[in-house]
Amino acid sequence: MSNFIISTDNAPKAIGPYVQGLDLGQFVIISGQIPVDPKTNTIPNKIEDQVCLSLNNIKAILEKAKLKVNNIVKIKIFMINLNDFEIMNKKYQQFFLKHKATYPVRSCVEVSRLPKDVKIEIEATAVRFLSQFKEY
Numbered sequence: 001m002s003n004f005i006i007s008t009d010n011a012p013k014a015i016g017p018y019v020q021g022l023d024l025g026q027f028v029i030i031s032g033q034i035p036v037d038p039k040t041n042t043i044p045n046k047i048e049d050q051v052c053l054s055l056n057n058i059k060a061i062l063e064k065a066k067l068k069v070n071n072i073v074k075i076k077i078f079m080i081n082l083n084d085f086e087i088m089n090k091k092y093q094q095f096f097l098k099h100k101a102t103y104p105v106r107s108c109v110e111v112s113r114l115p116k117d118v119k120i121e122i123e124a125t126a127v128r129f130l131s132q133f134k135e136y
Contacts, residue, residue, distance in 0.1 A: 010060035012036035015115055021061045025128065028065045032078065032123040033057040034115055047084040047119050051091040054122040059099075062126055069099035071126040077108040078121040088120065 006021035011033065014020060021030040035043055035050035038057065044050055059069055079088065085108065096103055104124075114121050 006061055006065050008060055008064040010038055010064070011057040012038045012041070021065065023065050028062065028067060028071070028126040028128065030058055030061050030124040030126070032121040033061075034118045034121045036116065043116060043118055047087050048091050050118060050120050051088050052095065054120055055092070055095045058122060058124050065126075067126050067128060068101070069096065070101040071128065072101065072104045072124050073127050074125040075104050075106040076123045077106065078111045078114060079108060080111060080114055080119050082110045084119065
């Protein structure tokens with residue numbers, strides 16, 4: 001299965017027994033990304049910075065698999081405080097607009113705690129050979 005493992009220095013290393021992502025051909029599954037800067041191993045304090053860094057970590061893993069943000073079809077967000085939902089939504093929207101990507105389906109849940117006591121964790125599923133989303 002090692003041929004399917006996605007690993008990049010441009011996203012934080014796994015902090016447990018898991019991989020950054022798996023390339024399954026048609027699908028690319030990305031493990032939950034917390035806002036750890038892969039270069040400095042630091043975590044920003046502000047939720048807006050944590051959202052941006054988590055999304056950029058996902059982007060780095062996608063790029064290693066030769067995919068783009070527009071290939072994302074599902075996002076799951078874990079937050080420790082849904083009072084930050086509006087701030088998260090704003091940064092999330094800016095990220096997808098910046099990359100000229102269609103919004104994927106998404107869920108967001110509040111959890112009591114996340115690894116390294118971060119405020120957010122984001123996981124993603126992407127599809128290869130995605131021609132274009134159609135709106136119905």
